[in-house]
Amino acid sequence: MSRLVFVLLDGLGAAAAATHMSFLAALTQASQARHTELTAELPPLSRPIYATLLTGLTPLETGIVRNEDARPAPAPTLFARARAAGLTTAAAAYHWVSELCNIAPFTPGRDRLCDDEALPVSHGLFYSEDAYPDAELFRDAEALRFRYEPHLLLVHSMGIDFAGHASGADSRAYREAVRAADALLAASLPAWLASGAAVIVTSDHGMDADASHSDATEAARRVPFWLVGAPEDAPLPVRQADIAPLAARLLGIPWS
Numbered sequence: 001m002s003r004l005v006f007v008l009l010d011g012l013g014a015a016a017a018a019t020h021m022s023f024l025a026a027l028t029q030a031s032q033a034r035h036t037e038l039t040a041e042l043p044p045l046s047r048p049i050y051a052t053l054l055t056g057l058t059p060l061e062t063g064i065v066r067n068e069d070a071r072p073a074p075a076p077t078l079f080a081r082a083r084a085a086g087l088t089t090a091a092a093a094y095h096w097v098s099e100l101c102n103i104a105p106f107t108p109g110r111d112r113l114c115d116d117e118a119l120p121v122s123h124g125l126f127y128s129e130d131a132y133p134d135a136e137l138f139r140d141a142e143a144l145r146f147r148y149e150p151h152l153l154l155v156h157s158m159g160i161d162f163a164g165h166a167s168g169a170d171s172r173a174y175r176e177a178v179r180a181a182d183a184l185l186a187a188s189l190p191a192w193l194a195s196g197a198a199v200i201v202t203s204d205h206g207m208d209a210d211a212s213h214s215d216a217t218e219a220a221r222r223v224p225f226w227l228v229g230a231p232e233d234a235p236l237p238v239r240q241a242d243i244a245p246l247a248a249r250l251l252g253i254p255w256s
C-alpha cells in the first residue's frame with residue numbers, strides 16, 4: 001500500500017524557504033522534488049489552516065477561524081479517511097492536531113501519548129509547548145515510523161514559528177530555524193523515500209517583520225510546497241484546500 005510522510009513546518013514563509021533551504025533546493029534543481037508556492041487561506045492563522053490542510057475546506061467552510069476555537073474538525077479529516085480505508089496512521093504534532101482529528105479539548109495526561117486504533121490519528125505524540133525543539137519532534141516522528149510503519153505520518157514542527165514570533169521574520173533566529181529544518185529534512189528524507197513513501201513538505205502560513213502572521217499580506221500568507229517521491233501525474237496544489245485531496249490520492253484512498 002502507498003505511504004505518505006506529510007511534513008508541516010509551522011510558520012515557514014516562502015521567501016525564507018527559497019533562500020535558506022538548500023537541501024530542498026538541491027532536490028528541486030535535480031528534478032527529484034517538484035516545488036510550488038501557495039497563498040494561505042484567510043485568516044492565515046494556525047488552527048484554521050490546520051483544519052484546511054486536514055479537511056480540504058477553507059476556514060470559512062469549516063467555521064474554524066480563530067486559534068482559540070478548540071474543537072474537532074466539522075468534516076472528515078485526512079486521518080479519518082485513511083483509517084476508514086484501513087490504513088495505519090501516526091502523527092508527531094502540536095496538540096491542536098489532536099483536537100482537530102481525535103478529541104477536544106486536549107488533556108495532556110490522556111492525549112499526549114496516543115495509541116488507539118479507534119482514533120483517526122491512531123498513534124500520536126502530541127506536544128503543547130511552542131518551544132518544543134524541532135530535532136526532538138523529528139525523533140518523535142522517527143520513533144512512530146520505526147514502531148508502527150504508518151501509511152500516513154504527519155511530522156509537524158513548531159521551531160520556525162516560535163523563532164518568528166520571538167524575533168520576527170527578518171531575524172537571524174528565524175533564518176537559523178529555517179536552515180535547521182532543512183538540515184533535519186536532509187537527515188530524514190532519504191530514509192522516508194527508501195521506505196516507499198511520497199513526501200509532502202509545506203507550511204500553514206508565513207511570518208512578517210512584526211513577528212506576526214495575521215495580516216492579508218504576502219509575508220504572512222505565501223508558503224512553499226514540495227512534493228517528493230510521488231508519481232509524475234500527481235498534480236501540484238494550486239491552493240491549500242487542494243492538499244488534503246492530493247494526500248488522499250497519494251495514499252490511494254478516495255476523497256469525494
Ligand SMILES: [Zn+2]
Pocket residue numbers: 010011045046047161204205
Ligand atoms: Zn502556525
